[in-house]
Amino acid sequence: MILTxxxxxxxxxxxxxxxxxxxxxxxxxxxxxxxxxxxINVSQVLKELGIHSTxxxxxxxxxxxxxxxxxxxxxxxxxxxxxxEPSRINIxxxxxxxxxxxxxxxxxxxxxxEALFELIGRYGEGDILVLAGSxxxxxxxxxxxxxxxxxxxxGMKIVIDAEKSLLEPALTTPLHFIKPxxxxxxxxxxxxxxxxxxxxxxxxxxxxxxxxxxxxxxxxEKGAILIHRDExxxxxxxxxxxxxxxxxxxxxxxxxxAGLERDLTINDALALSMACGASTAFSExxxxxxxxxxxxPLVNIRRSEK
Amino acid sequence: MILTxxxxxxxxxxxxxxxxxxxxxxxxxxxxxxxxxxxINVSQVLKELGIHSTxxxxxxxxxxxxxxxxxxxxxxxxxxxxxxEPSRINIxxxxxxxxxxxxxxxxxxxxxxEALFELIGRYGEGDILVLAGSxxxxxxxxxxxxxxxxxxxxGMKIVIDAEKSLLEPALTTPLHFIKPxxxxxxxxxxxxxxxxxxxxxxxxxxxxxxxxxxxxxxxxEKGAILIHRDExxxxxxxxxxxxxxxxxxxxxxxxxxAGLERDLTINDALALSMACGASTAFSExxxxxxxxxxxxPLVNIRRSEK
Numbered sequence: 001m002i003l004t005x006x007x008x009x010x011x012x013x014x015x016x017x018x019x020x021x022x023x024x025x026x027x028x029x030x031x032x033x034x035x036x037x038x039x040i041n042v043s044q045v046l047k048e049l050g051i052h053s054t055x056x057x058x059x060x061x062x063x064x065x066x067x068x069x070x071x072x073x074x075x076x077x078x079x080x081x082x083x084x085e086p087s088r089i090n091i092x093x094x095x096x097x098x099x100x101x102x103x104x105x106x107x108x109x110x111x112x113x114e115a116l117f118e119l120i121g122r123y124g125e126g127d128i129l130v131l132a133g134s135x136x137x138x139x140x141x142x143x144x145x146x147x148x149x150x151x152x153x154x155g156m157k158i159v160i161d162a163e164k165s166l167l168e169p170a171l172t173t174p175l176h177f178i179k180p181x182x183x184x185x186x187x188x189x190x191x192x193x194x195x196x197x198x199x200x201x202x203x204x205x206x207x208x209x210x211x212x213x214x215x216x217x218x219x220x221e222k223g224a225i226l227i228h229r230d231e232x233x234x235x236x237x238x239x240x241x242x243x244x245x246x247x248x249x250x251x252x253x254x255x256x257x258a259g260l261e262r263d264l265t266i267n268d269a270l271a272l273s274m275a276c277g278a279s280t281a282f283s284e285x286x287x288x289x290x291x292x293x294x295x296x297p298l299v300n301i302r303r304s305e306k
Numbered sequence: 307m308i309l310t311x312x313x314x315x316x317x318x319x320x321x322x323x324x325x326x327x328x329x330x331x332x333x334x335x336x337x338x339x340x341x342x343x344x345x346i347n348v349s350q351v352l353k354e355l356g357i358h359s360t361x362x363x364x365x366x367x368x369x370x371x372x373x374x375x376x377x378x379x380x381x382x383x384x385x386x387x388x389x390x391e392p393s394r395i396n397i398x399x400x401x402x403x404x405x406x407x408x409x410x411x412x413x414x415x416x417x418x419x420e421a422l423f424e425l426i427g428r429y430g431e432g433d434i435l436v437l438a439g440s441x442x443x444x445x446x447x448x449x450x451x452x453x454x455x456x457x458x459x460x461g462m463k464i465v466i467d468a469e470k471s472l473l474e475p476a477l478t479t480p481l482h483f484i485k486p487x488x489x490x491x492x493x494x495x496x497x498x499x500x501x502x503x504x505x506x507x508x509x510x511x512x513x514x515x516x517x518x519x520x521x522x523x524x525x526x527e528k529g530a531i532l533i534h535r536d537e538x539x540x541x542x543x544x545x546x547x548x549x550x551x552x553x554x555x556x557x558x559x560x561x562x563x564a565g566l567e568r569d570l571t572i573n574d575a576l577a578l579s580m581a582c583g584a585s586t587a588f589s590e591x592x593x594x595x596x597x598x599x600x601x602x603p604l605v606n607i608r609r610s611e612k
Contacts, residue, residue, distance in 0.1 A: 011368075013319075013395060015407060022326065023403035031409045033368075033392065062317075062339075062372035069368065086339065089319060091397060093407070097329035101321060101399075103337045 002046065002053035002257065003123055004130040005116075005147070006039030007139065008105040009080075010090045011063045020095050034285075035070035036090060038133030038161060041247045041286060043076045045254035045276055048289050051261055054079050056119055058136070060106045061086025081115045083108055108138045117150055125155035128176065128257070132161045132250060145169025161253050164188065174211040177260075179253055181218045199225050200232055200304050216256065216273070218249060226256075226270050231303065233266060237274045238298035240282035251287045252277035271299040308352065308359035308563065309429055310436040311422075311453070312345030313445065314411040315386075316396045317369045326401050340591075341376035342396060344439030344467060347553040347592060349382045351560035351582055354595050357567055360385050362425055364442070366412045367392025387421045389414055414444045423456055431461035434482065434563070438467045438556060451475025467559050470494065480517040483566075485559055487524045499523075505531050506538055506610050522562065522579070524555060532562075532576050537609065539572060543580045544604035546588035557593045558583035577605040 016030040043055045052075075059067050059080040064087040068078040085106030093099040120129065129151040131144050140146070148158045148170035157176035160167050164187045167178065182193040189202040199217045207215045207227045215227040221242075226233040255276030259269020275296035279287035282295075322336040349361045358381075365373050365386040370393040374384040391412030399405040426435065435457040437450050446452070454464045454476035463482035466473050470493045473484065488499040495508040505523045513521045513533045521533040527548075532539040561582030565575020581602035585593035588601075 015397070015409070017407060020328065020405070020407075022401075022405050025406045025408065028407060028409045031394070062368050062375065065371065066368035088337070089395070091321070095328075099326070099328050100331045101323060101326075101334060102331065103321070103334045 001123065002043075002051065002128045002130060002261075003120070004039035004043045004046075004053050004055050004132065006037035006055065006057035006133060007108070007135045007143070008088065008133070009035065009037035009040055009057055009059060009064075009067050010088045010103075010105070011066050012036035012092055013089050014092045014094065016094045018095065020093065020099075033066065035067040037067075038247075038250045039130060040067070040071065041250035042130055042132055042161075042254045042257070043071065044074060045247075045251045045280070045287050046258055047074055047076050048287060048292070049254065049258040049272075049276075051258050052077070053130075056080055056116070058083045058106065058108055058112055058116070059087050060084060063087040063089055079119065081112050081119065083112050105136050108136045113139055113143070117147070120147065120150055120156075121154065123151070123154060123156055126157075127154075128157045128159060130159040130161075130253070130257070131166075131170075132159075132253065134162070135166060141165060142169035145173070148173040148175065159253065159257065161249060171210050175213070177214040177216070177253075177256065178212055179216040179218055179249065179256075181220070181249075185217050196222060196225060196234055196304075200234070203227050204232065214256070214260075216252070216270075218252065218277075220245075223274065224252070224270075225304065226266065228266055231266070233270055234302050234304050235270050235274045236300040236302075238278050238295045240278055240295075242281055243283055244285075245281050247286050248277045248281040251280040255287075255292070267301050270301055271296055274299040307429065308349075308357065308434045308436060308567075309426070310345035310349045310352075310359050310361050310438065312343035312361065312363035312439060313414075313441045313449070314394065314439070315341065315343035315346055315363055315365060315370075315373050316394045316409075316411070317372050318342035318398055319395050320398045320400065322400045324401065326399065326405075339372065341373040343373075344553075344556045345436055346373070346377065347556035348436055348438055348467075348560045348563070349377070350380060351553075351557045351586070351593050352564055353380055353382050354593060354598070355560065355564040355578075355582075357564050358383070359436075362386055362422070364389045364412065364414055364418055364422070365393050366390060369393040369395055385425065387418050387425065389418050411442050414442045419445055419449070423453070426453065426456055426462075427460065429457070429460060429462055432463075433460075434463045434465060436465040436467075436559070436563070437472075437476075438465075438559065440468070441472060447471060448475040451479070454479040454481065465559065465563065467555060477516050481519070483520040483522070483559075483562065484518060485522040485524055485530075485555065485562075487526070487555075491523050502528060502531060502540055502610075506540070509533050510538065520562070520566075522558070524558065524583075526551075529580065530558070530576075531610065532572065534572055537572070539576055540608050540610050541576050541580045542606040542608075544584050544601045546584055546601075548587055549589055550591075551587050553592050554583045554587040557586040561593075561598070573607050576607055577602055580605040 255273035279291035561579035585597035
């Protein structure tokens with residue numbers, strides 16, 4: 001079973017206004033609500049690929065109820081810890097440009113965090129824990145590290161997609177799959193990484209110093225490299241017009257995980273991953289199975305010299 | 307029993323940001339959610355004055371659930387018709403200035419409207435129907451007229467606080483209490499109304515041509531006049547600093563209604579009405595009983611020459 005964790009999920013409130021009149025009264029042309037959050041995105045793309053997962057994290061109030069209901073409508077199991085304050089509503093204001101207004105989200109108590117550890121305690125050998133995205137201000141910075149350790153002790157495989165300050169405390173635990181981007185990797189190795197060659201070189205160095213099974217380094221439109229044991233794969237994504245990059249990284253995490261779950265070759269899992277990322281980046285919403293199938297054959301993958 | 311109707315209630319989402327970076331990512335300092343809508347405001351101020359009412363109208367989805375829960379928390383009976391799409395969320399963006407972004411709200415079907423008529427059909431002689439505020443785009447413009455007629459046939463007393471296009475179709479039905487402002491009254495009589503004297507003159511003319519028991523003409527900081535049978539009362543509001551005018555008119559409707567329910571003299575009911583309006587206008591939220599009691603003795607009321 002795959003368990004995705006979104007510690008600070010959101011309702012994304014998309015609001016279209018012709019032109020914002022600051023200081024005045026504006027009327028919307030169109031509005032829509034979506035459940036947002038990186039772990040939730042992973043669960044949704046996994047579902048699109050026919051793989052069931054359970055989504056957890058912290059939700060509260062009427063907005064939390066919306067998030068759970070949205071997952072339920074998509075037949076994804078929602079098993080969240082309920083906190084007192086409502087889940088945050090993030091505003092995506094679309095005029096001629098896009099303005100984002102992100103809220104902090106509810107306060108999380110120590111008891112809430114304990115409840116999350118208890119929930120993870122119900123999982124074990126062969127299960128996968130996906131930790132994705134930012135964490136609420138009210139929880140300890142090293143929470144991903146603590147959750148990773150707990151999950152490892154239970155025999156779970158651990159996947160993390162998060163910024164350096166959150167991922168770093170988990171690097172003492174063996175990890176199954178992580179996906180820093182080239183800028184984040186640069187923060188670890190203290191060198192600029194702009195080219196595929198630099199990413200391969202520094203990725204290999206980073207990989208050799210940590211207990212990681214699959215290391216993906218994402219480089220936006222340049223694609224990604226994947227390091228697994230002695231092998232390095234370089235994936236070049238399909239061409240397309242960027243519509244919305246939100247969720248593209250989460251989609252590529254879901255694609256690679258799905259590939260591993262299905263026992264695909266690394267080549268095919270990586271192609272699936274890139275296709276999922278592209279499908280999300282080149283459309284308004286998250287990747288759909290039709291788009292994924294369209295882009296998958298258009299991914300180029302080559303082995304790199306070590 | 308008093309039944310307040312809010313056809314397009316909202317969740318008011320108050321979002322504080324230091325300075326809006328249009329086209330970029332902003333983070334909120336603070337957020338809060340409130341149930342909004344004119345009929346709902348009337349119900350809340352009535353409750354503050356110790357008078358129970360039931361709130362109805364159309365709600366939908368997770369945001370509608372929030373509205374009902376908010377009323378329930380304040381011990382106001384929520385008896386809404388449930389529609390398919392979620393109730394609207396209106397954004398009150400507070401930077402150095404205040405920017406409002408109001409959404410259209412859910413589509414209302416003919417069946418939904420029929421359900422509202424059925425609900426009103428459960429009321430009768432001695433009950434009061436309060437129709438307040440704007441209506442959704444998807445219902446007929448003459449809906450207040452139709453609801454007023456239905457309520458009158460049931461023996462209910464009808465209170466309307468709405469703009470000319472909504473109030474006008476109801477003017478063929480005997481009305482208990484209406485509260486146009488001087489600009490709206492001006493629209494009926496075709497003359498400019500700037501002074502108390504002009505409001506008295508044209509208010510009297512309007513009153514004599516319609517079947518209305520209490521006609522209040524509100525004039526913002528100049529106060530209000532009230533016409534009842536042969537009498538004209540002029541109320542001068544207490545002095546104070548305007549903090550937030552949203553809901554001030556609804557509060558004065560609630561105050562006057564509460565005065566009538568309590569069999570106060572017209573003088574006292576009018577003073578209560580002005581105190582409720584001022585209490586809301588001079589504070590962040592709706593009128594509180596403490597503020598109302600503070601402002602009530604500071605209202606000046608005089609009889610006007612007819």
